[in-house]
Amino acid sequence: MLLRNGTLVNGEKTDILIINGKIYLMKKEIDVFEAGRIFAEITGEELKVIDIENKYIMPGVIDVHTHMRDPGFTHKEDFLSGSKACAKAGITTFIDMPNTNPATVTKEALELKRKSAGEKSVVNFGFHFGGSSDNNAGEIKKVSGVLSTKVFLNVSTGKMLVEDDNVLEDIVKAANFLTVHAEGGMINKALEFNKQFGKGLYVCHVSSREEMNILIKAKADKVLNNEKHPVFAEVTPHHLFLDEEMKDSDEEKKMLYRMKPELKTKADREYLWECIGNGAVDTIGTDHAPHLIREKMEKITFGMPGVETLLALMLTAYNQGKISLEKIQELMCGNPAKIFGIKNKGVLKEGYDADIIIVDTNEKWIVKKEDLLSKCGWSPYEGWELKGKNVLTIVNGNIVYKDGKIFENKGKEVEIDE
Numbered sequence: 001m002l003l004r005n006g007t008l009v010n011g012e013k014t015d016i017l018i019i020n021g022k023i024y025l026m027k028k029e030i031d032v033f034e035a036g037r038i039f040a041e042i043t044g045e046e047l048k049v050i051d052i053e054n055k056y057i058m059p060g061v062i063d064v065h066t067h068m069r070d071p072g073f074t075h076k077e078d079f080l081s082g083s084k085a086c087a088k089a090g091i092t093t094f095i096d097m098p099n100t101n102p103a104t105v106t107k108e109a110l111e112l113k114r115k116s117a118g119e120k121s122v123v124n125f126g127f128h129f130g131g132s133s134d135n136n137a138g139e140i141k142k143v144s145g146v147l148s149t150k151v152f153l154n155v156s157t158g159k160m161l162v163e164d165d166n167v168l169e170d171i172v173k174a175a176n177f178l179t180v181h182a183e184g185g186m187i188n189k190a191l192e193f194n195k196q197f198g199k200g201l202y203v204c205h206v207s208s209r210e211e212m213n214i215l216i217k218a219k220a221d222k223v224l225n226n227e228k229h230p231v232f233a234e235v236t237p238h239h240l241f242l243d244e245e246m247k248d249s250d251e252e253k254k255m256l257y258r259m260k261p262e263l264k265t266k267a268d269r270e271y272l273w274e275c276i277g278n279g280a281v282d283t284i285g286t287d288h289a290p291h292l293i294r295e296k297m298e299k300i301t302f303g304m305p306g307v308e309t310l311l312a313l314m315l316t317a318y319n320q321g322k323i324s325l326e327k328i329q330e331l332m333c334g335n336p337a338k339i340f341g342i343k344n345k346g347v348l349k350e351g352y353d354a355d356i357i358i359v360d361t362n363e364k365w366i367v368k369k370e371d372l373l374s375k376c377g378w379s380p381y382e383g384w385e386l387k388g389k390n391v392l393t394i395v396n397g398n399i400v401y402k403d404g405k406i407f408e409n410k411g412k413e414v415e416i417d418e
């Protein structure tokens, strides 16, 4: 396939020739005749040419924080519905969290997930392994190919809280890289364990000024943050676009907008934007945590869906002058790959995987629940008018989403530098 007349986020023009799922050639004005000849020589097939019409061309988004609910809670989401939602919205790789049933805390549970995602997912995928309170350090040592071991240091959805410091020490020692759900002061505990026993720490969903400031201080401290055990900070779209005032404005939202960590104040939200600008934030991860509306309304249930609106929300922010396209690409494509060592993804480069999206930054659209592909069937942004949209998704060189339609594809598990 040849993509013609694309615009990179830095404004430069480019064409991209894709052969056998990889970016084969990337430069301005590739000769179509010559490209067709090379393509036919290698594949024996006729070259397909797509005119991008000067729209933006980006590496597919890598969302390293999703709860796809498969197995165990597949009435909320599964690898098919969740991956279709990703494909539509421009996410070409999602990384799944371990709080499923069974939880991904044994090698056996991981293999089960691998098989299921391999059969169902239309986009690429990967996994965080989980640390468990009954001390699964032995299992952590057995597994490979995961991005990290995720530990819950606060109560959240599922039963994965690790409270015993001796168990935590064993888990951190066994893990190649640590991802934490740590709120408020628990971030200090995570930093301390990373310093003493760890090889790197990724702090999920930093939600407030207080938490952000702990991390800014830690990042500047060579004892806490160095090559041996670096520290990274993620923020979620809901902590950037929603706040407690919005939650309390309406009886339904008081239930729907509950999550861990909870939404904070408008000032906190604005501070997170400031920290995107000053470089303290490393990634945007959705924390896509679907629950049915019924479950959300019956009793307090933490989490909300996010993959389908992530990129469009960020493009809307771009249109409002809050963030550049370069920064969006860095936080959502380049950095996730770099931090977790995901091979051949996150940047547009010859030899890299052809995980590519085409983005229309001018298209306005309204979030409507009837259009959503996530099984949970609702969005916290229902009724919002967004400006900016993914229009074409290519995964491993195959078109998976175009003109509002999803096309069948088998995603692959990411490869990790270990």
Ligand code: DOR
Binding pocket: 067, 099, 156, 157, 181, 258, 259, 260, 261, 289, 290, 302, 303, 304
């Ligand atoms: O709100 C949340 N929901 N926070 C989490 O940490 C987990 C997630 C879920 O799995 O529902």
Ligand code: ZN
Binding pocket: 156, 180, 181, 204, 205, 260, 261
């Ligand atoms: Zn969490």
Ligand code: ZN
Binding pocket: 065, 067, 097, 287, 288, 289
């Ligand atoms: Zn989460």
